[in-house]
Amino acid sequence: MPSRNHLDKIGRKTKKKWTEEAMEHALMEVKSGRCTVRQAAKEFGVPKSSLGDRVSGRVRPGSRSGPAQLITSSDEELLVEFSLYVSKHGFPLTKQQLVSFASSIYKRQHRRVAFSKLGQTWWLNFRKRQEKNITIQPADAANRGRTVHVRKEALDYFFHILNSVVEAHALRDKPYHIWNCNEMSFQLARKRAVLPKSSGQGCKSTPGFKDYISVMACLNAAGVDIPPFVVYSKAYPSGLCYKTRGPSDALYGWSDSGCVTSELFKKWFLRHFLVYAPKERPLLLIFDGHKSPLNLEVVETARKEGVILVCLPPHCAHVLQPLDAGLFPLIKRRFAVLLGEAHAADVTLFAVSKKDFSGVLKGAYQVTKEDEGIRIVKESFRKCGLYPLCHFPFNDDHLMPSQNMGAQPGDATAKDSLGSLSSAPGPSA
Template sequence: MPSRNHLDKIGRRKKKKWTEEAMERALVEVKSGRCTVRQAAKDFGVPKSSLGDRVSGRVTPGSRSGPAQLITAADEELLVEFSLYMSKHGFPLTKQQLVSFASSIYKRQHRRVAFSKLGQTWWLNFRKRQEKNISIQPADSVVRGRTVCVRKEAVDHFFHLLNNVMDTHGLRDKPHHIFNCNETGFQLGRKRVNLPKSASLGYKAAPGSRDHISILACFSATGNDIPPYIIYSKAYPGGVCYKTQGPPNALYGWSDSGCINSDLFKKWFLKHFLVHVGKERPLLLIFDGHKSPVNLEVVEAARNEDVILLCLPSHCSHILQPLDTGLFVLLKQRFAALIGDGCATDTHFAVSKKEFSGVFKETYQVAKEEEGVQIVREGFRKCGIYPLNHFAISDGNLMPSHNMGPVAGPTLSTAAQVLHTVGDLTGAEPTS
């Protein structure tokens, strides 16, 4: 992989001293038979070899010199516009994310290629070509992890974005157009047994006996739901009973971790959310940007379908995520009550992987009852999302800006830097 110094040396090489107009005029003279390649190159001040290549057809007139660009200029402009859209919706891209999205474009153009050629060289050249459109800034120096106090600037910025989105798209009085999707986890284990004290102090699960299952839930500010997305770890349970016994119209998937990832989120958004959400537009979908499940296909589909994606600030979901503020607690309490496990903790439950969907079907009914609907609505109100109310977040949960200092430790590397577009830094609105 070439270093930055190597690329800088390439950039300092002697630039061509001839213009395309001079080359075109020389080409016309040669093709008309009025002069030879040597004479035309001398008269118009262009390289003889370059003119000869164009005369012979080895090089197309007007083409750029050097190797072909890995993604086209039009797609590169789309990538910059995409970066602007993400920055304006609370999700500025990191270098790795932008290269990943560029790789997705490259693979769509080269479907037979097993891997992407985009790497450090492409990234540095892209930055050079787009230096007027993008800017690299270090990521905010905040203490990672969910803390009692969160940054006031992050919350203020989120409500600024939310206010602009609601005013621009006329959503202030349309709670049925405002959705929040969020993931919660259930850690499953073997059922507990009571043993004599002389034999054992209690049941201890064997290593690897636990399965993690995630639920991606989505509700509107009116309390209406999109059927849940149940994500198993490592593989589906045996047989098909998990589908027949689960909640009506639920979607199922699996990942190694049992948590949402970009591929699963794309499947949910394209084949589930857009199918069940109806045809009313525009829609606002608010979700946690911490795990960054969004990919290029999701954003393109959202823009085509007039769905505004808005990311919550990282590590602020416990005060800004409506479903975190009440509904998920209610679901886990109902789940524990149904399996008769009064000792169940917040995330550990004594039920098998095969039994989960059937128990969760009964659990999920609470979300459709009056109690569950009211809790969902109250969650949107507590978070200040609907009705829109910045002052719903207590100042006691916010850390003032003057208390924020840089985190002790090494300087952030390029890999941790965040990509912003110049349009984002100047407050420009994204193009539709």
């Protein structure tokens, strides 16, 4: 890949020394018949070949020199605006993420192209063009990969963002407008079988791993829920019974890992959340953007629909995630009871088939409609400081590492980073 210095040298060699205004005047003189191409080029200081191309029609007046622009200037402005928006809402982009979003814009313009042409050259030129609007900050070593402890600075910054959003949109006393979504995972196991052991040692039960399924739930600070989103691993179960037996109005999808991907999150937000969410706006949606990566189309639609997106800081779910704090453990206990496994040694494994999963989930998810579930959700929002908004002082217990620090199926490996994108100081920010 070309280096920044190499590109700068090329730019210095090929930089044009004439203006479009001079080219326009020269073109007018030639078309009026007052000058020849050679005379007009000499008088106005423009290249004779370039003027000749415009006179003959091979090049349209006003066309930019150099190779064709990969994404338009208006789309590049949209990309900058998008990066600044997510940075101000708790999710600063890395270089890889921004190039990925730019590639999605490119593919949207060139639907027949199988892959994007955006690479290191485009990135370096983009940085140079937008150096007044964005700034590149080196990634903090403590933020790379999976941190060992929750950082107090990350919590302070999150509550600063949240308080700014709540005050700006007058949401301090509107629990029905403050929503939180998160996914819980279920590891399915084959039916327990009793296998013979060596003589004199009895028998043992071997569940065996089978499928991984995620369920995305979304509730507000008043305890009102949106029907769940069930994501299967690899493929849907055979037949349609998983839909007819599952929770009412639930949405279904699948991914290779059984986790919510960027495309699935877009599907959930556009076709499910906006359908069942209150029509009165604005709404605040708090979620883990690091597990469910943001999509450019999601941000565009959210801003049009009056939905403010705020991302939780990474690895803070056990401190800031209301649904993890009480509702999800309760749903899993109900799920185990319905399977007759309430006293099983390992409640993270559930002996249920992929086809029958949604039927059991329907009974367990009913707790979100009951007084106990609503009370737990309200209390969890309060304990996490999300509603009523309260940045209480976190002690050493809150700053302990998350219990779920191991990699989940579908998790990306630790990313680099050259840094994250954020707004540059000054009016342009």
